[in-house]
Amino acid sequence: MLTWFTAAVLALFAAQQVTVWDGVFTREQAERGDKLYADRCARCHGDTLQGVEAAPALVGSTFYNNWEGETLDALFERMRTSMPQDRPGSLTRAENADILAYMLSTAAYPAGKMTLDAQGGALTRVKILMYRPTPK
Amino acid sequence: MNNWKRRGCLAAIVVALLTAGPRGQTGAPRGEWPTYGGDLGHTRYAALDQISAANFNDLEVAWRFKTDNLGPRPEFNLQSTPLMVRGRLYSTGGTRRAVVALDAGTGELLWVHSEDEGARGAASPRQLSGRGLAYWSDGKDERILYVTPGYRLIALDARTGNPMPGFGRGGAVDLKADLDPAIDLTNAPIGLHATPIVAGNVVIVGAAFETGANPKSRRNIKGAVRGFDVRTGKRLWMFKTIPEPGEVGHETWENDSWAYTGNTGVWAQISVDEELGMAYLPVELPTHDYYGGARPGNGLFGESLVAIDYRTGERKWHYQLVHHGLWDMDIPCAPILVDIRVNGRTVKAVAQPSKQAFLYVFDRVTGQPIWPIEERPVPQGDTPGEKYSPTQPFPTRPRAYDRQGLTIDDLIDFTPQLRAEAVKAVAQYRIGPLFTPPAVSRAEGPIATLAMATQAPATNWPGGAYDPETHILYVYSQSAVATLGLVPPAEGTADGVRYHQGTVLTGARRTGGSGSATAQAGGAATAPTVQGLPLIKPPYGRINAINLDSGDILWQVPHGETPEAIRNHPALKGLNVPRTGRPGQVGTLVTRTLVIAGEPGFGPTPSGQRGSMLRAYDKRTGADAGAVYMPAPQTGSPMTYMLNGRQYLVVAISGGSYSGELVAFRLPQ
Numbered sequence: 105m106l107t108w109f110t111a112a113v114l115a116l117f118a119a120q121q122v123t124v125w126d127g128v129f130t131r132e133q134a135e136r137g138d139k140l141y142a143d144r145c146a147r148c149h150g151d152t153l154q155g156v157e158a159a160p161a162l163v164g165s166t167f168y169n170n171w172e173g174e175t176l177d178a179l180f181e182r183m184r185t186s187m188p189q190d191r192p193g194s195l196t197r198a199e200n201a202d203i204l205a206y207m208l209s210t211a212a213y214p215a216g217k218m219t220l221d222a223q224g225g226a227l228t229r230v231k232i233l234m235y236r237p238t239p240k
Numbered sequence: 241m242n243n244w245k246r247r248g249c250l251a252a253i254v255v256a257l258l259t260a261g262p263r264g265q266t267g268a269p270r271g272e273w274p275t276y277g278g279d280l281g282h283t284r285y286a287a288l289d290q291i292s293a294a295n296f297n298d299l300e301v302a303w304r305f306k307t308d309n310l311g312p313r314p315e316f317n318l319q320s321t322p323l324m325v326r327g328r329l330y331s332t333g334g335t336r337r338a339v340v341a342l343d344a345g346t347g348e349l350l351w352v353h354s355e356d357e358g359a360r361g362a363a364s365p366r367q368l369s370g371r372g373l374a375y376w377s378d379g380k381d382e383r384i385l386y387v388t389p390g391y392r393l394i395a396l397d398a399r400t401g402n403p404m405p406g407f408g409r410g411g412a413v414d415l416k417a418d419l420d421p422a423i424d425l426t427n428a429p430i431g432l433h434a435t436p437i438v439a440g441n442v443v444i445v446g447a448a449f450e451t452g453a454n455p456k457s458r459r460n461i462k463g464a465v466r467g468f469d470v471r472t473g474k475r476l477w478m479f480k481t482i483p484e485p486g487e488v489g490h491e492t493w494e495n496d497s498w499a500y501t502g503n504t505g506v507w508a509q510i511s512v513d514e515e516l517g518m519a520y521l522p523v524e525l526p527t528h529d530y531y532g533g534a535r536p537g538n539g540l541f542g543e544s545l546v547a548i549d550y551r552t553g554e555r556k557w558h559y560q561l562v563h564h565g566l567w568d569m570d571i572p573c574a575p576i577l578v579d580i581r582v583n584g585r586t587v588k589a590v591a592q593p594s595k596q597a598f599l600y601v602f603d604r605v606t607g608q609p610i611w612p613i614e615e616r617p618v619p620q621g622d623t624p625g626e627k628y629s630p631t632q633p634f635p636t637r638p639r640a641y642d643r644q645g646l647t648i649d650d651l652i653d654f655t656p657q658l659r660a661e662a663v664k665a666v667a668q669y670r671i672g673p674l675f676t677p678p679a680v681s682r683a684e685g686p687i688a689t690l691a692m693a694t695q696a697p698a699t700n701w702p703g704g705a706y707d708p709e710t711h712i713l714y715v716y717s718q719s720a721v722a723t724l725g726l727v728p729p730a731e732g733t734a735d736g737v738r739y740h741q742g743t744v745l746t747g748a749r750r751t752g753g754s755g756s757a758t759a760q761a762g763g764a765a766t767a768p769t770v771q772g773l774p775l776i777k778p779p780y781g782r783i784n785a786i787n788l789d790s791g792d793i794l795w796q797v798p799h800g801e802t803p804e805a806i807r808n809h810p811a812l813k814g815l816n817v818p819r820t821g822r823p824g825q826v827g828t829l830v831t832r833t834l835v836i837a838g839e840p841g842f843g844p845t846p847s848g849q850r851g852s853m854l855r856a857y858d859k860r861t862g863a864d865a866g867a868v869y870m871p872a873p874q875t876g877s878p879m880t881y882m883l884n885g886r887q888y889l890v891v892a893i894s895g896g897s898y899s900g901e902l903v904a905f906r907l908p909q
Contacts (some may be wrong), residue, residue: 145624152746154723156451158366158433160317164767165720165774165823169841169873170896172805173850178897185313186335192313226730235772 121229124176125236127216134215137206139176140199144188149179153210159189162207168234177227180204184222197222261628268710271882273324276372276435277703278879280512284705286880289832290887291907294781296299296834296856296866299905302888303347307369307900310334310354317875318877318900319433319701320372322829324881328398329890330384332369333900336361337389339373341401345883347904351401357390359426364389365450366431369900371509371876373699376470378436383407383470385443387432391415393445393468396860408473413663415445415466423461430461432507433701434844437519439512439550442467444519446506446889453695453741454570456734460502465510467553477553481505481523482543488555489540494627497535503527504542508701509574512550513588516605519550520590522571529568529695530678530738531726533625533767538563544574545592547607557607561592561600563629566677567694567724569595573703580711580788591788593704593715595697596674597642598635599786601859611637611791621677622863623726625738632675637791641784642698642717643776646690650719650776654812658770665768666776678724681743688725688743690767692776694719701879702827707836707859709850711788714835714859716826721767721774771811778820781840783828784814785862795862799826800839801853827877828887835859838874838891845869854878854891854905868905872898 111119122128142151145197155161160170171179186192195203205220220227267285268278278284281699291299303760310313311334322331329344338354349586361367361595366389373386382398393415403411415432416425423430429450437442447463481504483489489496508522521771526535526542543562548555562569576591578601590604601610613629648671651662670679674693679686692698696718704715725743734740767775774780779798786792800822807817824840835857845851852873856865876892886906894900 113488119576150451151742156453157562158368160315164769165780166841168803168805169822169824169843172803174896182316182897189367201733235809238810 108185115172116179122232123231123237124213126231127214128218129208129215129220130175130217130232131215133219135206135210136201137204140195140203141206144195145203148189150170153207163211164220167211171232172234174232175228176204176230177225178230179232180222180227247516255858268881270535271667272326273322274375275323275437275875276321276374276509277511277574278632280437280439280514282509282511282574282703283576283708283830284828284877285830287709288882288887290878291831291889292833292854293858293865295907297868298907299868299889300908301905302345302904304904305340305347305349306491307333307902308694310338310340310352311336315368316894316896316898316899318369318894318902320369320876320892320902321879322372322890322892322902323375324879324883325375325398328881330373330375330398331892331902332372332386333902334369335367335673337369337386339384339386339396339401341398344881344888347902353396353401353403355388355392355394356805357388360390361388362567363393363427363429365429366427366433366448367737368820370433370435372435374436374438376443385437385438385470387415387445389431391431393436393443393473396471397474401510404880406472409480412469413473418478419461419464420478420480428663429463434507434509437510437512439519441470441513442550443470444512444550446508446510446521448507449503452503452525452527454729454733455506455528455737458534458736459500459525462502463505463524465506465521465548465553467550476551479521479548479553479555481546482526483540489558492538492540494536499535501526501535501539504539508570508572509703511575511577511590513577513604515590517551518556518577518604519551520577520604521546521548522573522575522592524570525562525565525568528737530566530724530741531623531626531737532566533623533627533674533738534736535562536627538629543569543571545571545590545602547604559600559602559607559609559876561594561598561633562596563632564627566626567596567675567691569694569697572697572700576704576706576713577604578706578711578713578788579708582789585605591704591713593699593885595699597644597693597717599638599641599713599715599792600635601638609635611635618675619672619677621679623677623680623739626677628677638725638793639787639792640693641715641786641796642693642782643719644693646671646692646721646776647673650692652770652773652775654776654815654817658773658811661770662775662802665770669768678726680739681725681727683744687745688723690721690775691724692719692721694722694724696722700825702825703829705830706788707830710859712794712859713786713788714783714828714830715786716781716783716828716837718774718823720823721776722766723767745781771809771839773809774804780823781821781826783835783837783857783862785859787837797857797862798824799837799855800824801844802843804844824873826874829878829880830859831880833859834865836878836889838870838878838893840871842896851894854889870903872896872901875900
C-alpha cells in the first residue's frame, strides 16, 4: 500500500522529471541491498562494484559510459531481465529495487524519505546523472 | 645473364612473392574476412578503399541483426567480430552463444545453431555470446568451429548449421574431458570467450577461469592449450603452461608451487604463422592476480609470449613480459604478426600490445627482441609473505604508448584548485612508477596503490591492428586508475589464501569491521575522484600509431568525444576543454586509407540522440576522416568486406539498456 508520502512524491514525479540526486531511495533500503548485492552480485561485479573482466563496473566511468542520461527504469529493467547472470529473473522486484538503491548509495547519491519503488512506472521519470543539475 | 632471362627471374620472384608470401600477416584476403583477426596474424587489415574520407559521413545502414531471441533473454554485451566468407556472414550471439549465418548483403537469417547446456552452461565463468568463431575449408568441406559457454568445441557445417557427425561425439568435443589433473565436467569453472583458431588442419583452443582477484584457494585448474584435428576432433597435443619436473621453466616455481598453482591460461586470441608452422600464445598470470606469496619465483610461462609448433605443441621459444606478476597484467590480446624493415633487413616479427602500454616486438622465428629489452630494478613492497621480483623487463623501443603507474604530474590539472584537491586525494595512497606493487590496506595509509596500465588496462582484449603495406601498427589505449589494495579474505571465503583484493574502506564491511559501505559511500569503491571528475588529466582514451620499422610513435589522437559530464562540469565553466577521449575497450580496423573504430560508451552525438559514433581517421596523420551515428557503442571490433562490388562495414554494438545487435554500413548507390 502506498503511504501518503509516497503518493505525494509520485504525484510530484508525474508533474516533473527528477534525478538520482533527489533522494529517490532510503538508507534502510540500501542496507538491505548491500546484503543482497554481496550474495547475488559481488561474485561477478566484485566486492567494490569495480567489475572484473567479463562483468562491467557498476561505479565510475564505465558505469556512466553506459548509463549517463538514461532513466532508472531502463537500468531496473536491465537488472530484472538479465541479472544475476547465473539465474536471471530469480530476484523479486523489491529485491532488485533494494540492490539498485545500494548501487545509488555507493555512488554517493543522497538517500531520502521515499522508498525506491519499481511499480507504476515511477522510475521512468528518474534520470541518471553523474552531476547534480544546476538549479534553473 | 641476358635481359630476358633477368626479366624472367624478376617475374618469377614477383610471382613467388605474391603467391607464397607468408600467410598470417597480409591482411584479410579476397575482400572476405575469414578469421577473427582478418588473417591468422591478426592484422585486422583489409586492402579496401571504396569507403574513404571522402564519403565516410555518407554511410548508411545496410541491415541490422538483433540477437535478442537467440537465447532465452536479451544479451547486452555483444563482443563478436563476425566472419564473412563466400557471401555468408557468421557470428555468435545471444545469451547461450548461438551461431548464426546471415546473408552478408541483406542480413537475412540463413540458419541458427544453439546449444542448451543446462547446469554446465550456468556454471561457466565465461558466459554470454563470446567473441566469435573460426572458419575452415579444404575446398569441399566448409566448417564453423566455436567454443560453447560450457567449454565444448563444436563443429558445424557452414552451409547448413548442422553439427558435423564425424567430429568428436556428434559434432562436439568436451574440452573439460581430457585435462590433467581431471576436473568435474559440469561444475568446474573453466570456459573461453576467445575464438578457436585453425592452423592448417589443427584447431587450437585456450582456457579462461574465474577472476583471480579473490581466489578461493591457491589451488586452481591449470591452463593448457590444446590442438585438435579439424576433421575428427581428435586431440593432437596439449601444451601445459605450467612446466612439470624436467621441463624448461620448471625451476621458476619455488617450494613446489607448480604442483598446486593454476590459471596461467590463454584466454586471449592466439595468432599463427602457417609458413613457419608456429602458433603464438599470450599467457595470463598464475593464480592470484595481486598476491604471489603462495607462488614464489618468476612462474613461467605466466605472462609470457610463447611460440609453439602448432602441429605438435612443442615449445619453440618464450619471453616473459612480467616476472612474478602482481598487477593482473596478463597478456590480454592477440600477438600481431608483422614483417618489418629494421636496419635495412626484413624481419619476420611479432608485436604484442599489453595492459601495461608497452608494445613488445620480437623476431618471431627466434624470440629475440627487435630492440633491446632491459631488466631494470623496480620498487619493492612490504606485503607479508610476498617475494618480489627485483627487476622487470623494460622495452627500450617503442616507448610506452600510454601512461603507466601514477605520479603527481599525471593528476588532473584543468585548474590549480583541482590539482590541489587531487594531490590531497592521493596523499593516503601509494603511488609510483610502473610495477609499484599493491599495498596491504591500512586505515592510516596506504589505503591502496593507485596505478594506471595495470588492472585497469591500457589495452585489453580487442588488441591492435597493423597495416602490412606501411608497417604502421594501430592500437587503442585508455588511461584509467586501478585501486590495488590487499585485505585479509572474509571468513570462510578462502582456503589458505592470505589476502584478497580490497581496501579497508570497502573490505572492512565483509570482515566485521566498523560500518557498512553504505555509510561510507563515495570514493571508497573506486579510485578517488575530484569533484566527480577523473583523478587524472586527459586524454582518457586514445588511438596510437606506431611505426614498426623505426619503433617511433607516429601519432596519437584522443578517441571519443568529451563526455557531457566533464564538458558541463561546474568547475570547468569558462574553460575550453579539448576532446578528452573516453576510457574503454576498443578494437580498431585498418583499410587502405582509414583507421576505423567506434567510441567507447554512450556519449555526445551531433544530433543529440542517445548513442555513439563510429569514427574514421586518416591513417597517415590521425586527422578526423568522418563519423557515423550508431544507437549504442561498439562492443565488438569492426570488420569489413566486399560483396557484389560494394564495401560493407559491420560492427557489434550493445550496452546499457541496448541489447546486442550487428549493424552493417555501406555507401548509398
